[in-house]
Amino acid sequence: xxxxxxxxxxxxxxxxxxxxxxxxxxxxxxxxxxxxxxxxxxxxxxxxxxxxxxxxxxxxxxxxxxxxxxxxxxxxxxxxxxxxxxxxxxxxxxxxxxxxxxxxxxxxxxxxxxxxxxxxxxxxxxxxxxxxxxxxxxxxxxxxxxxxxxxxxxx
Amino acid sequence: xxxxxxxxxxxxxxxxxxxxxxxxxxxxxxxxxxxxxxxxxxxxxxxxxxxxxxxxxxxxxxxxxxxxxxxxxxxxxxxxxxxxxxxxxxxxxxxxxxxxxxxxxxxxxxxxxxxxxxxxxxxxxxxxxxxxxxxxxxxxxxxxxxxxxxxxxxxxxxxxxxxxxxxxxxxxxxxxxxxxxxxxxxxxxxxxxxxxxxxxxxxxxxxxxxxxxxxxxxxxxxxxxxxxxxxxxxxxxxxxxxxxxxxxxxxxxxxxxxxxxxxxxxxxxxxxxxxxxxxxxxxxxxxxxxxxxxxxxxxxxxxxxxxxxxxxxxxxxxxxxxxxxxxxxxxxxxxxxxxxxxxxxxxxxxxxxxxxxxxxxxxxxxxxxxxxxxxxxxxxxxxxxxxxxxxxxxxxxxxxxxxxxxxxxxxxxxxxxxxxxxxxxxxxxxxxxxxxxxxxxxxxxxxxxxxxxxxxxxxxxxxxxxxxx
Numbered sequence: 001x002x003x004x005x006x007x008x009x010x011x012x013x014x015x016x017x018x019x020x021x022x023x024x025x026x027x028x029x030x031x032x033x034x035x036x037x038x039x040x041x042x043x044x045x046x047x048x049x050x051x052x053x054x055x056x057x058x059x060x061x062x063x064x065x066x067x068x069x070x071x072x073x074x075x076x077x078x079x080x081x082x083x084x085x086x087x088x089x090x091x092x093x094x095x096x097x098x099x100x101x102x103x104x105x106x107x108x109x110x111x112x113x114x115x116x117x118x119x120x121x122x123x124x125x126x127x128x129x130x131x132x133x134x135x136x137x138x139x140x141x142x143x144x145x146x147x148x149x150x151x152x153x154x155x
Numbered sequence: 156x157x158x159x160x161x162x163x164x165x166x167x168x169x170x171x172x173x174x175x176x177x178x179x180x181x182x183x184x185x186x187x188x189x190x191x192x193x194x195x196x197x198x199x200x201x202x203x204x205x206x207x208x209x210x211x212x213x214x215x216x217x218x219x220x221x222x223x224x225x226x227x228x229x230x231x232x233x234x235x236x237x238x239x240x241x242x243x244x245x246x247x248x249x250x251x252x253x254x255x256x257x258x259x260x261x262x263x264x265x266x267x268x269x270x271x272x273x274x275x276x277x278x279x280x281x282x283x284x285x286x287x288x289x290x291x292x293x294x295x296x297x298x299x300x301x302x303x304x305x306x307x308x309x310x311x312x313x314x315x316x317x318x319x320x321x322x323x324x325x326x327x328x329x330x331x332x333x334x335x336x337x338x339x340x341x342x343x344x345x346x347x348x349x350x351x352x353x354x355x356x357x358x359x360x361x362x363x364x365x366x367x368x369x370x371x372x373x374x375x376x377x378x379x380x381x382x383x384x385x386x387x388x389x390x391x392x393x394x395x396x397x398x399x400x401x402x403x404x405x406x407x408x409x410x411x412x413x414x415x416x417x418x419x420x421x422x423x424x425x426x427x428x429x430x431x432x433x434x435x436x437x438x439x440x441x442x443x444x445x446x447x448x449x450x451x452x453x454x455x456x457x458x459x460x461x462x463x464x465x466x467x468x469x470x471x472x473x474x475x476x477x478x479x480x481x482x483x484x485x486x487x488x489x490x491x492x493x494x495x496x497x498x499x500x501x502x503x504x505x506x507x508x509x510x511x512x513x514x515x516x517x518x519x520x521x522x523x524x525x526x527x528x529x530x531x532x533x534x535x536x537x538x539x540x541x542x543x544x545x546x547x548x549x550x551x552x553x554x555x556x557x558x559x560x561x562x563x564x565x566x567x568x569x570x571x572x573x574x575x576x577x578x579x580x581x582x583x584x585x586x587x588x589x590x591x592x593x594x595x596x597x598x599x600x601x602x603x604x605x606x607x608x609x610x611x612x613x614x615x616x617x618x619x620x621x622x623x624x
Contacts, residue, residue, distance in 0.1 A: 111254055123604075124280065129566050
């Protein structure tokens with residue numbers, strides 16, 4: 001299930017992927033001509049819009065094509081036209097920026113963000129220990145602060 | 156010691172081995188001691204010494220090998236180079252990943268959909284469909300007790316690594332082919348859990364009848380996958396025992412869709428005897444009444460921001476099928492007429508009676524919260540329990556104290572909550588355990604190819620560069 005913005009200025013269909021647009025209120029920019037549209041979606045369906053509205057704050061569609069032009073298209077991740085699709089969780093409310101989890105609900109570090117430093121092992125091999133202090137010092141620092149604030153629980 | 160006995164000691168006071176001490180304990184205390192979750196990792200593992208190969212994908216067949224690994228077997232999961240098991244790339248709403256997937260793919264992770272099906276395993280990569288991989292595979296087989304695979308029929312045969320070939324390499328080898336349909340008329344069909352539930356007949360009896368606004372329902376989770384995996388493990392354990400007696404291997408053929416038929420219960424014999432096709436009966440029971448789930452009118456968490464908490468926390472399981480219990484239930488809900496009308500269980504278990512009784516129960520609960528309903532019924536000596544969601548299960552001390560729901564600090568991925576691994580059949584002497592959830596694709600290539608099979612590191616590097624591993 002996905003909604004679209006059909007830009008009549010350039011006859012481009014901009015696909016609003018459900019991950020970022022499931023519940024979304026804001027602006028989206030046409031991949032072809034750059035016109036911005038206001039959209040408001042609730043549970044994947046249009047509540048308001050799309051209507052043309054100028055805005056500097058927008059997110060790009062995931063994919064776009066031109067059906068009257070023999071279905072020429074913009075693949076995900078085309079610079080300045082579409083967003084890359086890298087299976088990343090979305091910020092809430094969706095802005096198109098990835099949202100990573102660094103800590104579990106009890107406050108301990110969980111390796112839920114990318115990119116991760118490569119293991120540099122031979123043939124993809126890895127050791128048995130994630131040395132968070134060495135490999136992710138910024139998360140380690142954040143974790144120490146959480147410990148001090150008493151935000152880390154056993155359950 | 157002689158002197159101590161002379162001093163009027165009772166038999167119960169005799170010092171003795173720990174077993175004697177345990178015998179004196181009340182049963183609850185005894186259980187808490189012998190199943191103490193804190194001692195899990197101090198105890199031995201039942202299947203230590205078994206080495207198993209897992210050429211599997213998704214949940215169904217991987218789970219059969221994970222069962223062995225949780226019980227102590229050394230399980231080596233063989234995945235496609237760089238990519239891994241496709242299940243790694245599935246995650247709830249594509250959002251819950253643990254990173255990295257592989258050292259060449261730092262922006263990709265393994266999705267939580269993979270959780271629980273590949274616990275404690277070692278992860279190597281091998282493109283075993285290539286002819287140059289065959290000898291490597293045979294060497295792995297020489298060093299192992301068995302293998303589980305899930306490919307379409309004849310695929311491993313085509314690649315020269317089916318049971319027919321492997322039993323020549325290792326006559327003690329146990330081989331599991333977890334086919335979707337197994338051999339038979341639908342032999343070329345692949346399967347999925349939902350397909351199994353549909354084809355096996357299970358979906359037709361799950362959910363409410365159409366006249367109640369229902370239709371065939373699949374379980375939200377992949378129950379047939381989990382169920383089938385466990386049943387494969389039962390087959391493997393039997394094959395291991397058979398091998399101990401005879402020294403011979405076995406081939407196990409396992410049809411996933413048939414698991415759904417196994418869950419049909421009395422439906423098949425019923426059809427065989429009367430030609431009656433069983434219908435869906437939803438949250439109620441065809442043999443017991445009252446014994447079902449009812450909806451209450453008010454939520455336990457009316458202001459909670461999460462709709463799953465706000466809207467859904469209002470279901471209660473109620474059981475009162477004995478005559479005395481039913482009488483009490485009718486009294487509590489203020490419907491003595493129902494008791495007069497349906498005095499015996501035989502009368503109230505009929506479909507028309509159940510429709511009336513459950514409707515009356517829901518009418519009574521319409522102005523109450525789930526907690527109020529449970530409290531009223533429990534105080535009246537009846538069995539009632541709220542339908543818990545994941546969060547409430549997490550908060551329930553029952554699972555926490557038993558150690559069947561635990562936080563594990565995964566050595567690579569950090570803090571992970573897991574309900575599997577510890578939960579199925581607590582073993583006092585050799586408890587199941589989770590050492591790690593999973594490891595990245597190819598994380599143990601050097602450990603297995605170099606340290607176990609003795610291939611030189613240069614050779615391993617060459618395979619890696621050729622994408623053979």
